[in-house]
Amino acid sequence: MPLPWTDPIRWIFFDLGETLIDESEAINESIRQFVSGAEEIGFRFSPEQVKHGVREAYRQFSGFPMRTVMERLIPTEDLREQVRRSMKYRKDLERPFPDSLPLLAALSRRHKLGIIANQGPGTLERIARYGFAPYFKVVCASAEAGMAKPDPLFFRMGLEQAGCPPEQAVMIGDRIDNDIVPAKRLGMRAIWVKQGYACEQPLPEGPDRPDAIVSRIGELLPLLLGPAQ
CATH class of the missing domain: 3.40.50.1000 (HAD superfamily/HAD-like)
Known part of the structure; x- marks a missing residue:
């Protein structure tokens, strides 16, 4: 009914x-890019760690969950900007x-x-x-x-x-x-x-x-x- x-x-x-x-594939690719970009500047995170952070950001009603995760894991805006430059959201996925x-x-x-x-x-x-x-x-x-x-x-x-x-x-x-x-x-x-x-x-x-x-x-x-x- x-x-x-x-x-x-x-x-x-x-x-x-x-x-x-x-x-899902595009988000997972963004997470992979973040992990790779962070490693290039000396920060090591696993994809599972980032995914957990994204889920937690959603649970806390973050307006921009991936941005929230980056702010929690990368300590300064200059470093975050370096990581962002290595990332591109893949709409084609x-x-x-x-x-x-x-x-x-x-x-x-x-x-x-x-x-x-x-x-x-x-x-x-x-x-x-x-x-x-x-x-x-x-x-x-x-x-x-x-x-x-x-x-x-x-x-x-x-x-x-x-x-x-x-x-x-x-x-x-x-x-x-x-x-x-x-x-x-x-x-x-x-x-x-x-x-x-x-x-x-x-x-x-x-x-x-x-x-x-x-x-x-x-x-x-x-x-x-x-x-x-």
């Missing part, structure tokens, strides 16, 4: 990274989760879909490459918008472009701090997808709590449309 509050929902907004797009396209195709037959995501330049080109573009009527990406989650103005931008009041929209994302809490405080519904490093973030109580929780994106369809959609 679909969730009881889905009847008035007109718009479904998605985050991208670790929600529709698997960033990102891949759509296998369930993403079938999910978007099914949902788009009944709802309008949008994106509210913290992304670097070129989001429209990337979603076209992944096959997502035909399904999205609104795309709000931070690099182009000049603002980022969890800023409520960023969510309002998406809602205004959609012409949709918050109570008729749901936000789906992997982060409690960036996706769930700001959406709930605006009056949207919110579904937490526990994928990626943010899956260990503490679950809030009260009105900030997500309306539903799934462990992977493929579990959303029966919750939103019912069985056999």
Whole structure:
């Protein structure tokens, strides 16, 4: 059965990274680059040590977990900058989760879909490459918008472009701090997808709590449309 509050929902907004797009290989490559760059200036860390730090940063709701790890492990900004110069985030290693396209195709037959995501330049080109573009009527990406989650103005931008009041929209994302809490405080519904490093973030109580929780994106369809959609 679909969730009881889905009847008035007109718009479904998605985050991208670790929600529709698997960033695990790109993140692991960033960790490898960090370990290598740190070693070049005399600091030795294992990938497992850095991954543990990233998980802990997510649990503590760090806005920029990798930056937080670097600040904890490398003592000065000059040294951190040396490491950063040896690093480049590999967008080419990102891949759509296998369930993403079938999910978007099914949902788009009944709802309008949008994106509210913290992304670097070129989001429209990337979603076209992944096959997502035909399904999205609104795309709000931070690099182009000049603002980022969890800023409520960023969510309002998406809602205004959609012409949709918050109570008729749901936000789906992997982060409690960036996706769930700001959406709930605006009056949207919110579904937490526990994928990626943010899956260990503490679950809030009260009105900030997500309306539903799934462990992977493929579990959303029966919750939103019912069985056999």
